[in-house]
Amino acid sequence: MIVAVLAIGxxxxxxxxxxxxxxxxxxSRIRMALTPMAWGTLKAAFWAMAFAIPLALGAAVHSxxxxxxxxxxxxxxxxxxxxxxxxxxxxxxxxxxxxxxxxRHLAGxxxxxxxxxxxxxxxxxxxxxxxxxxxRRLSLARAGLWLVPWLALLASLTLLFSxxxxxxxxxGDLRGWLDAELGLDYATRNAMIVxxxxxxxxxxxxxxxxxxxxxxxxxxxxxxxxALGATRWQTLWRVVLPAAAPxxxxxxxxxxxxxxxxxxxxxxxxxxxxxxxxxxFEGMRTMAAGIAxxxxxxxxxxxxxLLLLLAALLLFLFTFLVNTLAxxxxxxxxxxxxxxxxxx
Amino acid sequence: MKFxxxxxxxxxxxxxxxxxxxxxxSLLMLGGLMLLIGARGLAHFWPASVEQIExxxxxxxxxxxVRELPLExxxxxxxxxxxxxxxxxxxxxxWLPVDAIVARERPRDLVVLERxxxxxxxxxxxxxxxxxxTPGQQPQRAGWAxxxxxxxxxxxxxxxxxxxxxxxxxxxxxxxxxxxDAADAQRALAEANARVHDLQQAxxxxxxxxxxxxxxxxxxxLDEVLRAWQPNAMPLAQKLAAWADGVWRFLAEGPxxxxxxxxxxxxIFGTVLMVLLMSLLVTPFGVLAAVYLNEVAHQxxxxxxxxxxxxxxxxxxxxxxxxxxxxxxxxxxxxSLDEWxxxxxxxxxxxxxxxxxxxxxxxxxxxxxxxxxATEEGLARIPAExxxxxxALGATRFETLSRxxxxxxxxxxxxxxxxxxxxxxxxxxxxxxxGVAKLAPQVPVxxxxxxxxxxxxxMHLGYHIYDTAFxxxxxxxxxPLVFxxxxxxxxxxxxxxxxAIFLRHYFRAxxxxxxxx
Numbered sequence: 001m002i003v004a005v006l007a008i009g010x011x012x013x014x015x016x017x018x019x020x021x022x023x024x025x026x027x028s029r030i031r032m033a034l035t036p037m038a039w040g041t042l043k044a045a046f047w048a049m050a051f052a053i054p055l056a057l058g059a060a061v062h063s064x065x066x067x068x069x070x071x072x073x074x075x076x077x078x079x080x081x082x083x084x085x086x087x088x089x090x091x092x093x094x095x096x097x098x099x100x101x102x103x104r105h106l107a108g109x110x111x112x113x114x115x116x117x118x119x120x121x122x123x124x125x126x127x128x129x130x131x132x133x134x135x136r137r138l139s140l141a142r143a144g145l146w147l148v149p150w151l152a153l154l155a156s157l158t159l160l161f162s163x164x165x166x167x168x169x170x171x172g173d174l175r176g177w178l179d180a181e182l183g184l185d186y187a188t189r190n191a192m193i194v195x196x197x198x199x200x201x202x203x204x205x206x207x208x209x210x211x212x213x214x215x216x217x218x219x220x221x222x223x224x225x226x227a228l229g230a231t232r233w234q235t236l237w238r239v240v241l242p243a244a245a246p247x248x249x250x251x252x253x254x255x256x257x258x259x260x261x262x263x264x265x266x267x268x269x270x271x272x273x274x275x276x277x278x279x280x281f282e283g284m285r286t287m288a289a290g291i292a293x294x295x296x297x298x299x300x301x302x303x304x305x306l307l308l309l310l311a312a313l314l315l316f317l318f319t320f321l322v323n324t325l326a327x328x329x330x331x332x333x334x335x336x337x338x339x340x341x342x343x344x
Numbered sequence: 345m346k347f348x349x350x351x352x353x354x355x356x357x358x359x360x361x362x363x364x365x366x367x368x369x370s371l372l373m374l375g376g377l378m379l380l381i382g383a384r385g386l387a388h389f390w391p392a393s394v395e396q397i398e399x400x401x402x403x404x405x406x407x408x409x410v411r412e413l414p415l416e417x418x419x420x421x422x423x424x425x426x427x428x429x430x431x432x433x434x435x436x437x438x439w440l441p442v443d444a445i446v447a448r449e450r451p452r453d454l455v456v457l458e459r460x461x462x463x464x465x466x467x468x469x470x471x472x473x474x475x476x477x478t479p480g481q482q483p484q485r486a487g488w489a490x491x492x493x494x495x496x497x498x499x500x501x502x503x504x505x506x507x508x509x510x511x512x513x514x515x516x517x518x519x520x521x522x523x524x525d526a527a528d529a530q531r532a533l534a535e536a537n538a539r540v541h542d543l544q545q546a547x548x549x550x551x552x553x554x555x556x557x558x559x560x561x562x563x564x565x566l567d568e569v570l571r572a573w574q575p576n577a578m579p580l581a582q583k584l585a586a587w588a589d590g591v592w593r594f595l596a597e598g599p600x601x602x603x604x605x606x607x608x609x610x611x612i613f614g615t616v617l618m619v620l621l622m623s624l625l626v627t628p629f630g631v632l633a634a635v636y637l638n639e640v641a642h643q644x645x646x647x648x649x650x651x652x653x654x655x656x657x658x659x660x661x662x663x664x665x666x667x668x669x670x671x672x673x674x675x676x677x678x679x680s681l682d683e684w685x686x687x688x689x690x691x692x693x694x695x696x697x698x699x700x701x702x703x704x705x706x707x708x709x710x711x712x713x714x715x716x717x718a719t720e721e722g723l724a725r726i727p728a729e730x731x732x733x734x735x736a737l738g739a740t741r742f743e744t745l746s747r748x749x750x751x752x753x754x755x756x757x758x759x760x761x762x763x764x765x766x767x768x769x770x771x772x773x774x775x776x777x778x779g780v781a782k783l784a785p786q787v788p789v790x791x792x793x794x795x796x797x798x799x800x801x802x803m804h805l806g807y808h809i810y811d812t813a814f815x816x817x818x819x820x821x822x823x824p825l826v827f828x829x830x831x832x833x834x835x836x837x838x839x840x841x842x843x844a845i846f847l848r849h850y851f852r853a854x855x856x857x858x859x860x861x
Contacts, residue, residue: 012664288773
């Protein structure tokens with residue numbers, strides 16, 4: 001078993017090391033070839049995590065603390081099912097359906113980022129004004145469900161009205177405005193699309209691990225805080241979250257490992273252009289996608305082949321480190337819960 | 345009072361609502377994605393009504409409306425129509441400005457033909473038969489009925505020809521390859537060839553005279569027509585039947601026209617075969633490793649280290665497995681195998697290139713942790729009393745393991761294998777490196793010894809999606825097909841996952857009641 005893990009590392013190291021040490025690969029060549037890909041990898045992972053972390057942690061908090069047991073046992077497998085969706089399908093939808101659509105409805109899509117959170121807060125404000133019967137029916141415990149149609153309605157309204165707003169504020173051409181005012185070039189397949197698609201793919205695993213960490217916190221801690229008069233949110237922020245923080249950290253690390261190594265989504269939804277820019281509206285090329293595209297054509301033993309193997313080795317080492325760290329943190333955490341919870 | 349109110353606020357504050365909103369947003373996105381794939385994937389097979397459009401400049405076009413966009417410059421909108429007739433127009437799409445459309449109608453006599461070359465035809469059927477001999481126009485209805493009868497007959501001839509090729513010609517050719525002088529085999533081959541020739545003659549005979557919406561005429565050999573329907577004249581039941589027929593053809597036929605039309609049968613076959621091989625490889629290893637870790641090995645620092653390593657293996661990106669498979673299996677082992685056993689064909693590799701065996705091995709390695717983790721979880725859930733009871737009754741450790749522990753862990757193993765299969769079916773990145781083919785003319789199983797060709801390349805559903813969507817000539821035309829393929833893949837994977845969830849649930853319900861000491 002452990003042989004299998006070692007075999008991968010040993011194979012990659014054996015192929016690459018002699019070349020590195022023997023000087024077959026010059027360091028300036030390595031820098032030239034790998035820097036754009038490393039940059040693209042980090043950029044894609046950053047946007048994916050920027051999208052996935054708030055969503056995953058929010059969902060984890062809500063389902064572990066606010067939902068009823070029954071609802072949770074339905075919602076959790078549903079969200080975990082997202083993880084099973086193959087990367088090709090997500091990549092295809094992101095690259096060929098979502099990307100052109102967002103390009104055509106750029107203003108509306110960007111407005112959604114603003115409208116949806118505000119819409120949720122609006123729903124909360126309206127909810128406080130409701131008579132108590134209505135409040136009981138639309139309880140916070142089931143808000144995850146009844147907010148769905150509300151958000152769908154908001155989204156369609158936003159898309160309906162965004163052309164007017166666009167013509168009012170940006171002269172009807174947001175792309176032109178971005179280019180002229182901020183100097184941002186808009187590529188159809190860009191980091192934002194990749195972030196959205198990969199965030200969607202990474203989110204379920206972060207969610208599942210964070211949820212496990214949060215709901216694993218011994219119940220007596222939360223009950224104690226409730227008894228002292230804290231609201232559920234205060235309990236979460238002051239008691240549960242500090243206790244579960246290492247688990248959440250581990251969840252985020254594992255998610256980052258996934259995002260760095262994901263191949264098909266990046267291959268299909270990014271422009272696969274080796275650009276080094278910070279702009280979320282431009283494409284990039286990641287190590288995983290580079291390997292997938294170029295390695296089948298590279299002659300074994302050639303310089304290109306060795307460079308790609310080096311990229312694979314870097315990917316392997318990075319995910320290996322991240323996962324080991326996460327795994328160690330998680331096993332420590334399990335010990336801590338046992339200690340905090342005492343013997344049940 | 346104010347102090348108390350601050351300490352005991354009435355509601356949870358905005359953050360709790362944002363958290364609830366993120367659940368709602370995730371559900372919305374998941375639902376939206378599934379709806380999109382489901383709707384677009386299934387709609388592809390529906391015989392949609394065909395419109396005939398008259399423009400203000402006198403042009404007449406027939407086709408399906410696809411979508412509408414605002415014009416790039418100026419006011420108004422334009423609509424995209426799928427019009428088919430690649431052989432007449434040189435293209436299958438027409439952008440028409442909405443304001444210039446004078447009339448839209450749905451004449452009942454419009455026909456849609458699915459053809460082997462040039463894709464769809466949309467227009468009118470003028471006559472069927474040996475048109476050049478009798479240039480008079482036949483009555484419409486008779487023409488349509490005759491076309492249907494003729495197509496059914498052609499379908500029979502085609503399957504007869506396929507059968508001859510499969511059952512008579514190929515075995516004979518193999519026999520002749522082995523022994524070129526066998527006289528009776530040569531005679532049989534000549535006879536079979538003559539029969540195939542006759543069949544082809546019989547298929548070639550007739551043509552259909554077609555007319556496009558704007559009146560250009562076209563002679564269409566009937567043996568190239570696969571299906572025909574009159575969407576505007578079809579009642580609902582007939583449309584449903586046509587839809588079911590379309591779904592069936594998609595599942596059962598091979599791809600045509602550079603993968604942009606036809607079915608996905610070879611891809612389904614390749615995916616299933618690869619996954620089967622992979623589970624044959626991964627199940628024994630995974631189960632043995634889990635049993636060793638949980639039952640046999642001394643529980644200490646070392647086994648914990650191995651456990652962490654296994655979880656790590658699950659987190660390594662799939663593309664790295666692909667690189668490993670390419671370097672070790674394909675170039676390493678495959679290259680050596682070629683040198684030892686297939687040196688006579690050498691410059692062209694046999695096992696030294698991507699193929700079924702290497703893909704299955706790579707994916708087996710990739711899914712090993714899934715099986716190990718699931719089986720271990722199942723083993724750990726078996727109450728210690730069961731083992732202790734067996735041991736107390738005088739069973740040896742091996743007997744306890746094989747008669748008591750393993751049978752109880754079977755659902756957990758099944759769960760693990762199903763999850764592994766689901767993961768492997770959707771994984772494409774390593775396959776890019778270790779052996780799928782854009783179009784594999786032969787499936788890796790046939791009647792030729794050794795029947796299962798482990799060195800052959802194969803087609804794969806996931807790769808089919810990637811390839812058709814990104815490397816096809818007309819991506820727009822292939823999109824519905826890609827959606828259908830994606831729907832198929834997602835459905836298969838979701839079914840597998842649901843089975844796994846169900847099994848796990850069942851297993852927990854059965855053994856969950858006894859508390860672990």
